[in-house]
Amino acid sequence: MKLYSLYRDFFKFLEKIPSSSKRWNIYLSHYYQIHQEFLENYFSHFHLINSLNLKQRVEAIRASDYSWLKHLVSVCPPEGIINEAYERCIRIVPVKEEPEVYLFVGFFSPDGFVINFRAKPIICFGLERFRDFRLLRVLFAHEYAHFLLNLCDVETAGELGLKWRLISEGIATYFSFLVYPENDLSEHFLFSREKFNWCQANELYLREIYFSGKFSAKKLMEIYLKGAPELDIPPRAGKYLGFQAVRKYLAREGKGAVDLFLSDKKMFSSLEI
Numbered sequence: 001m002k003l004y005s006l007y008r009d010f011f012k013f014l015e016k017i018p019s020s021s022k023r024w025n026i027y028l029s030h031y032y033q034i035h036q037e038f039l040e041n042y043f044s045h046f047h048l049i050n051s052l053n054l055k056q057r058v059e060a061i062r063a064s065d066y067s068w069l070k071h072l073v074s075v076c077p078p079e080g081i082i083n084e085a086y087e088r089c090i091r092i093v094p095v096k097e098e099p100e101v102y103l104f105v106g107f108f109s110p111d112g113f114v115i116n117f118r119a120k121p122i123i124c125f126g127l128e129r130f131r132d133f134r135l136l137r138v139l140f141a142h143e144y145a146h147f148l149l150n151l152c153d154v155e156t157a158g159e160l161g162l163k164w165r166l167i168s169e170g171i172a173t174y175f176s177f178l179v180y181p182e183n184d185l186s187e188h189f190l191f192s193r194e195k196f197n198w199c200q201a202n203e204l205y206l207r208e209i210y211f212s213g214k215f216s217a218k219k220l221m222e223i224y225l226k227g228a229p230e231l232d233i234p235p236r237a238g239k240y241l242g243f244q245a246v247r248k249y250l251a252r253e254g255k256g257a258v259d260l261f262l263s264d265k266k267m268f269s270s271l272e273i
Contacts, residue, residue, distance in 0.1 A: 170242025
């Protein structure tokens with residue numbers, strides 16, 4: 001596995017801030033231009049940042065904004081956690097093509113995600129929002145599963161896309177549970193215990209919404225990912241339906257069938273929400 005610790009160059013940029021007021025130029029020379037290909041690809045996937053507000057964000061940076069993160073990576077290097085998690089993942093489902101993993105600071109990044117870069121999927125971790133790395137290994141296992149699913153190159157249009165999004169989240173959540181069964185199940189969902197309990201108590205309600213016929217696939221995707229206060233549904237609750245679909249299937253077929261989900265793009269069509 002190739003591991004790229006881009007965040008180290010970000011810290012080099014921070015070290016230069018006190019000696020100059022030209023934050024933008026320092027950011028470009030010490031971080032952005034060094035990793036331009038990756039960062040431009042990353043920004044193309046997430047539209048919270050554009051060239052104007054990126055510059056504004058950089059100019060407003062204080063080194064103290066990242067003092068906690070700098071301390072965290074010094075006492076608990078994420079590279080060791082990820083390497084250990086990778087070894088546990090490949091014991092469950094080996095991979096023919098080793099993933100590339102990028103650790104970086106990107107402003108408002110998701111904690112973990114998979115995107116395509118140079119025509120292949122890569123695993124990324126935006127470190128800026130981490131307060132600790134307690135669940136980093138679980139998150140890596142989750143994203144490792146998404147990496148394998150991305151290699152399947154599944155068509156995800158329309159209603160198929162909705163089902164695939166729910167099932168893929170369910171597979172990734174179930175896979176991290178297989179890798180780290182000692183963690184509480186709510187942690188594999190990356191939910192608070194309160195939200196997880198709500199999903200357990202309202203599984204039937206979530207399924208009724210899915211089959212009600214009242215909502216388009218696009219609207220259902222929004223409801224299950226972003227939440228819907230008017231329906232009393234919290235964000236990302238849809239992954240619970242995907243997880244239950246996977247769990248019930250594997251209860252019948254055996255846990256060993258999980259590797260088929262991660263290598264055969266046709267398998268998910270046999271699951272029912």
